[in-house]
Amino acid sequence: MHRLVLNNCYFVFSYLSLPPFLSFESSIHVVPIFNFLPALFFILLAILAAKILYYVIYHTYISPLSKIPGPAFSSVTEILVSLKRPEGRVFEWFYSLHLKYGNVVRVGPKFILFDDLEAIKFILKDSDMPKTPSIAGIRAHYNLPTLFSATYVFLKLVQSLIKKIDSLSKLSPKSSHLSNSTFNQFNDDKPVINLYQLVQFCALDIIGETAFGGSFNMVETGSHPLPMKILDEMKRRVMCHTFPYFKMLFKKDPWCDEFISKMIKNRIEQNLKTTKKRIDILQILLNNHSPLKQSSPNTPIDITDGKTMSNFEILDQTMEFLIGGSDTSAFTINMAIIMLLQNPEKLKNLRIELESAFPILRNRVISSEHEDDLFLPSHDILKSLKYLNAVIDETLRLFPVTLGGIMRQTTKDTIISNYLIPKDTIVSASVWRLHRSKQIWGQDVDEFVPERWFDLNPKIRNDAYYPFGSGSRLCIGNNFAMMEIRIMLSSLIGNFNFFFRKDADLQIVQFITPSLRSKKFEVEVTRLRERKSNNTTNA
Numbered sequence: 245m246h247r248l249v250l251n252n253c254y255f256v257f258s259y260l261s262l263p264p265f266l267s268f269e270s271s272i273h274v275v276p277i278f279n280f281l282p283a284l285f286f287i288l289l290a291i292l293a294a295k296i297l298y299y300v301i302y303h304t305y306i307s308p309l310s311k312i313p314g315p316a317f318s319s320v321t322e323i324l325v326s327l328k329r330p331e332g333r334v335f336e337w338f339y340s341l342h343l344k345y346g347n348v349v350r351v352g353p354k355f356i357l358f359d360d361l362e363a364i365k366f367i368l369k370d371s372d373m374p375k376t377p378s379i380a381g382i383r384a385h386y387n388l389p390t391l392f393s394a395t396y397v398f399l400k401l402v403q404s405l406i407k408k409i410d411s412l413s414k415l416s417p418k419s420s421h422l423s424n425s426t427f428n429q430f431n432d433d434k435p436v437i438n439l440y441q442l443v444q445f446c447a448l449d450i451i452g453e454t455a456f457g458g459s460f461n462m463v464e465t466g467s468h469p470l471p472m473k474i475l476d477e478m479k480r481r482v483m484c485h486t487f488p489y490f491k492m493l494f495k496k497d498p499w500c501d502e503f504i505s506k507m508i509k510n511r512i513e514q515n516l517k518t519t520k521k522r523i524d525i526l527q528i529l530l531n532n533h534s535p536l537k538q539s540s541p542n543t544p545i546d547i548t549d550g551k552t553m554s555n556f557e558i559l560d561q562t563m564e565f566l567i568g569g570s571d572t573s574a575f576t577i578n579m580a581i582i583m584l585l586q587n588p589e590k591l592k593n594l595r596i597e598l599e600s601a602f603p604i605l606r607n608r609v610i611s612s613e614h615e616d617d618l619f620l621p622s623h624d625i626l627k628s629l630k631y632l633n634a635v636i637d638e639t640l641r642l643f644p645v646t647l648g649g650i651m652r653q654t655t656k657d658t659i660i661s662n663y664l665i666p667k668d669t670i671v672s673a674s675v676w677r678l679h680r681s682k683q684i685w686g687q688d689v690d691e692f693v694p695e696r697w698f699d700l701n702p703k704i705r706n707d708a709y710y711p712f713g714s715g716s717r718l719c720i721g722n723n724f725a726m727m728e729i730r731i732m733l734s735s736l737i738g739n740f741n742f743f744f745r746k747d748a749d750l751q752i753v754q755f756i757t758p759s760l761r762s763k764k765f766e767v768e769v770t771r772l773r774e775r776k777s778n779n780t781t782n783a
């Protein structure tokens with residue numbers, strides 16, 4: 245009976261597909277189940293083709309998103325975004341798409357970019373949508389900024405940065421045997437330093453000291469693998485996010501995990517020796533540590549109970565802080581200096597303000613070769629300096645760290661910019677475009693004009709400016725970063741003259757956070773205020 249049923253089935257299938265080499269007679273002598281396979285294969289293929297056809301027709305003509313303009317094939321695939329991400333220039337492409345297609349652009353079947361004020365305000369502020377699951381990052385507690393009020397930590401580490409630059413500025417081709425990644429060469433006998441790297445090292449030292457219990461001493465040692473390893477890890481994460489089905493091809497370098505694990509192990513050992521634990525981010529993470537809790541990149545996310553943290557979770561959060569807390573500020577400081585050097589009259593205005601707030605800067609010659617002859621500003625004064633803060637605001641307007649947009653995901657069908665956006669669509673707020681809208685900022689939108697912030701309509705600052713995001717996902721390091729940028733920027737500008745080659749490669753790339761493609765910002769450096777050595781007499 246069983247055989248009969250199978251044979252009958254076979255007959256139906258073989259009749260439908262009719263491959264000539266599988267005649268009914270010949271099949272009587274073989275096991276019929278195998279003979280189904282070609283027919284089954286064709287049926288599955290037909291189902292698949294029908295599904296693909298439905299998918300294409302639905303997303304191109306039926307879906308509410310089909311009315312939104314965008315590049316060819318974006319209604320059916322995100323492949324163009326995926327192909328552009330590995331270059332780190334997808335933000336530039338998104339910008340050009342807005343120019344071509346308007347305020348609302350479709351870049352994938354369920355991936356929409358918005359650049360108009362009301363839409364961005366709705367996405368980031370009013371609706372408070374969640375991040376897309378694939379990029380959901382740190383969920384650190386809102387109270388954390390209070391940890392960062394210790395300005396002395398900034399001052400100590402910025403002091404070692406300016407001392408380092410000062411010592412490099414004194415090198416001459418004859419005196420120097422030094423060569424590392426922060427110091428490279430001489431130009432007409434004047435030392436050339438890699439400011440990009442020095443600032444990045446200082447930012448990492450600061451995050452090490454404030455968040456993880458000790459500076460990494462990168463400025464001191466002048467070289468460290470951490471920044472490159474973090475960059476490689478960011479690139480890997482971008483590739484895994486872009487090509488999720490090929491995750492296994494992007495092998496993780498264990499260096500970062502080992503570095504962080506060592507840091508955690510040291511802290512646990514240190515805690516055993518003392519009753520007075522250090523209060524910083526690492527300690528907060530460790531206070532919730534549950535060593536037996538199992539979770540890993542491969543285990544489902546819902547095993548995270550929101551209270552305790554496994555080894556993996558601590559490792560991952562630490563990495564997020566290293567990424568979010570250093571590259572962002574370092575990029576902003578570098579871009580501010582680049583803008584100031586390209587606009588010497590703005591640099592002059594900033595120096596005038598610094599000199600009036602810190603009269604010591606007016607002395608062009610310093611009388612002794614004292615250790616503390618370098619200028620180190622008090623943050624209490626810096627935070628009320630109008631021009632300095634306008635320079636920072638203007639830099640963050642022109643170069644927000646979220647160049648490629650801030651992504652969210654709809655949790656229900658929602659109307660944005662008069663389009664019906666179905667549930668589970670990625671909506672990206674193109675803040676870079678909004679920051680460069682002529683209608684909002686005026687015809688000089690692409691120019692570096694700190695003065696525009698003096699009498700800016702508060703509504704524009706509130707609704708058209710999102711350097712730190714908005715809503716419940718607002719950057720928790722916001723105050724920390726502003727403090728760090730004010731101190732580092734004014735110390736650099738107050739102590740040194742920088743000159744850079746006009747043909748320097750300053751192209752920006754973005755892998756999670758933006759950076760200079762070359763990882764170099766080479767500048768000639770000289771002291772601003774000459775040090776008069778003890779044996780020199782007054783003229």
Ligand code: HEM
Nearest residue numbers: 382568569572573576645646711712713717719720721725
């Ligand atoms: C110039 C410096 C910085 C800028 C421009 C910046 C910008 C941002 C932006 C735009 C977001 C929101 C991303 C989103 O909504 O998806 C964000 C999130 C975050 N930032 Fe910053 N950031 C800076 C510095 C820092 C620093 C110094 C820290 C830590 C010490 C930090 C920690 C974080 C964390 C933890 C989040 C994630 C918050 C969450 O997901 O709930 N950031 N940052």
